[in-house]
Amino acid sequence: MKLVCSQCQQAVQIDDAKVPAGTFKVKCPKCSNVITAQKAAPSSSAAENITAAVVESPVSDASSSEGDVPLATQAFVKKEIAAMKNEILAAMASLFGGDTKWREAGASPEADMDDPLSKKALICSGEDSQIDFISSVLRRLGYALDVARGATEAIKKMDAGSFNLVITCSSLPDDAEAGTKIIGKLNGQKPAMRRQTFIIVVSPTLKNGDSNAAFFQGANLTVNANELKNLETLIREGQRHFQQIYSVFSRVLAEKERSE
Structure with missing residues (x-):
């Protein structure tokens, strides 16, 4: 008797003398799926002895959570999701890798970064000159600005409304942990909201x-206070990485929701 697996089209030849009466099952040697077949009635036509194979779930004692979804469809969806996860890992490795080199002043920003990630920014600093310089950079990038001169004031402003970009400086006068308090407040938000905020x-x-x-501070970008001349280039470059990571993340999340 000859069986044909409809999943992988593998032909399986069984000695007629060993074929049991009635319905029986055979494991496909190629794809490991179960082939359910029935011994053909005696016939003069050799073609009638070729039994069509019915493919069931893979050999397993556990019930399938995918229900009646075809195995080929399940495999395709899982393969696509795995590929997207690999894209995320590659993007994160690029962002967090030890060999990452950021462009210094004079580098040409990418054209697709002409528009900022968002339009509302909070500057947390205690130095007027620092605030003035950062403000000029963010205005060029199209941001509406708000300023907090201490951690307490910054947290109140964040409670009153959301910001898409927050810059916290070590010059805050409250205490040595002012920046940590501000970032802790932001990272305590729900993940979906936190992903909307770019922290410097x-x-x-x-x-x-x-x-x-x-990464260890819970921020998206670090800037040396003595090299603020590089700020605009660094923001553009950092936001470009930020967008790359979360565009892939959003695709994976959408695929996961559709596959469930």
Whole structure:
């Protein structure tokens, strides 16, 4: 008797003498699916001895959570989601990798970064000159601005409304942990809301675009306070990475929801 697996089209030859009466099952040697077949009635036509195979779920004692979804469809969806997850990992490796080098002043920003990620920014700083310079950069990028001169004031403003970009500087006069309090407040938001905020930390002890330091501080970008001349370029570059990561994340999330 010859069986044909309708899943992978593998032909399975069984000795007629070993074929049991009635319905029986055979595991496909190629794709491991179960082939359900029935011994053909005696016939002079050899073609009638070729039994069509019915493919069931893979051999397993556990019930399938995918229900009646065809195995080919299940495999395709899982493959696509896995590919997208790999894209996320690659993008995150690019952003957080130790060899990441940010462009310094004079580099040409990408054309697709002419529009900022959002339009409302909060500057947290205690120095007038620092506030003035950062404000001029953010205005060029199209942001509406608000200023907080301490952690307490910043948290009140964040309670009153959301911001798409927050810059916290080590010059805040409240206390040495002012920046940590502000970032802690932002990172305490629901994930969907947190992803809408681009956080920048400015300090004389940090390197420009130090992705590892930004990660451990819960921020998106670090800027050296003595090199603010690079701020506009760094923001554009940082936001471009930010957009790349979350555009892939959103695609994976949408695919996951559709597959459930």
